[in-house]
Amino acid sequence: MDAKQTVYVNTFTDGMLDPALEMEYKVKDGGRIVANTTPGCWGPMITPALRGGHEVTKPVYVEGAEVGDAVAIRIKSIEITSQATASGNDKAVDGRFVGDPFVAVKCPGCGQMHPKTVIKGIGQEAVRCANCGEDITPFVFTNAYTMAFNDNKSIGLTLSQEAAEKIAHDGKNYMNTPENSIQNPVVTFAPHDIIGAAARTRPFLGQLGTTPSRALPDSHNAGDFGQALIDAPHEYAITKPQLEERTDGHLDISRVRAGAVLVCPVKVPGGRHLPW
Numbered sequence: 001m002d003a004k005q006t007v008y009v010n011t012f013t014d015g016m017l018d019p020a021l022e023m024e025y026k027v028k029d030g031g032r033i034v035a036n037t038t039p040g041c042w043g044p045m046i047t048p049a050l051r052g053g054h055e056v057t058k059p060v061y062v063e064g065a066e067v068g069d070a071v072a073i074r075i076k077s078i079e080i081t082s083q084a085t086a087s088g089n090d091k092a093v094d095g096r097f098v099g100d101p102f103v104a105v106k107c108p109g110c111g112q113m114h115p116k117t118v119i120k121g122i123g124q125e126a127v128r129c130a131n132c133g134e135d136i137t138p139f140v141f142t143n144a145y146t147m148a149f150n151d152n153k154s155i156g157l158t159l160s161q162e163a164a165e166k167i168a169h170d171g172k173n174y175m176n177t178p179e180n181s182i183q184n185p186v187v188t189f190a191p192h193d194i195i196g197a198a199a200r201t202r203p204f205l206g207q208l209g210t211t212p213s214r215a216l217p218d219s220h221n222a223g224d225f226g227q228a229l230i231d232a233p234h235e236y237a238i239t240k241p242q243l244e245e246r247t248d249g250h251l252d253i254s255r256v257r258a259g260a261v262l263v264c265p266v267k268v269p270g271g272r273h274l275p276w
Contacts, residue, residue: 003028003063010036011180015044015052015103017059017249018215019268026061026270032076033060036178039082040206041219043175043183045090045102046127046137049116051236052217053102054250055183059211061270069266071210077258078203080153081176084167086186088144088193093137101138103217104234109134117184122168124189144191149201158197164190204257209249213267214242222250 003026011024027033035057038044044055065071098104098113107115110132118130127137146164147156159167164187167174171185212221217236220226226246229238247265256262 015050042186048105099233145194
């Protein structure tokens with residue numbers, strides 16, 4: 001696989017950051033990565049087939065990056081592609097996961113782990129197990145909103161019930177979900193607890209970094225959130241020393257935006273940078 005000056009990425013992982021994954025992309029040192037990222041993070045949180053609670057791009061091998069090095073990632077620009085989104089305060093639903101609703105979702109009906117899902121209707125009971133039809137979302141809102149953006153995506157406005165439900169019936173289109181994404185659009189829930197609130201938009205990347213040296217759920221590749229994996233009751237459990245193999249790619253802070261430079265540790269050959 002020859003390294004390219006510019007790499008275009010539009011495929012995604014199943015929520016696991018696995019250093020054993022075969023590299024599909026390779027970029028030259030000093031090259032550019034253009035990624036069509038997925039909406040985050042509520043859509044992945046209500047998609048049990050994603051094993052990390054997020055949906056990040058497949059990694060890119062950086063030519064020349066060796067273990068022990070650091071990779072400088074310069075964010076040139078971030079463009080909002082969705083017409084609308086939804087967010088709010090979350091509540092995990094008991095009985096639908098094993099220890100961690102982000103990484104170990106279990107259908108309360110058929111007992112299948114990480115089941116595929118289908119959407120039936122709208123609202124917080126619309127995400128159903130494809131195998132048995134049971135309501136399967138591991139998270140629900142306690143208070144939330146649907147927000148639409150103006151044409152240049154500089155301002156967002158929270159919507160009424162009527163507008164939120166209109167968007168909910170065509171969620172993938174309004175969220176402009178990439179073709180290779182499997183996440184359920186969160187606007188399907190049609191939340192409308194906050195109406196008429198305007199806000200400036202300033203997009204940032206919730207997850208940006210390098211591949212850890214051990215397979216980890218993407219959302220838990222972090223110093224704080226990763227603590228939940230220590231001695232956990234599911235298949236992704238690790239020991240405290242093993243958490244040191246993370247690379248802290250899940251920063252989830254608004255400073256990771258256009259103009260920022262991230263210096264990321266290289267713990268596998270090529271570093272394998274991946275954004276969400």
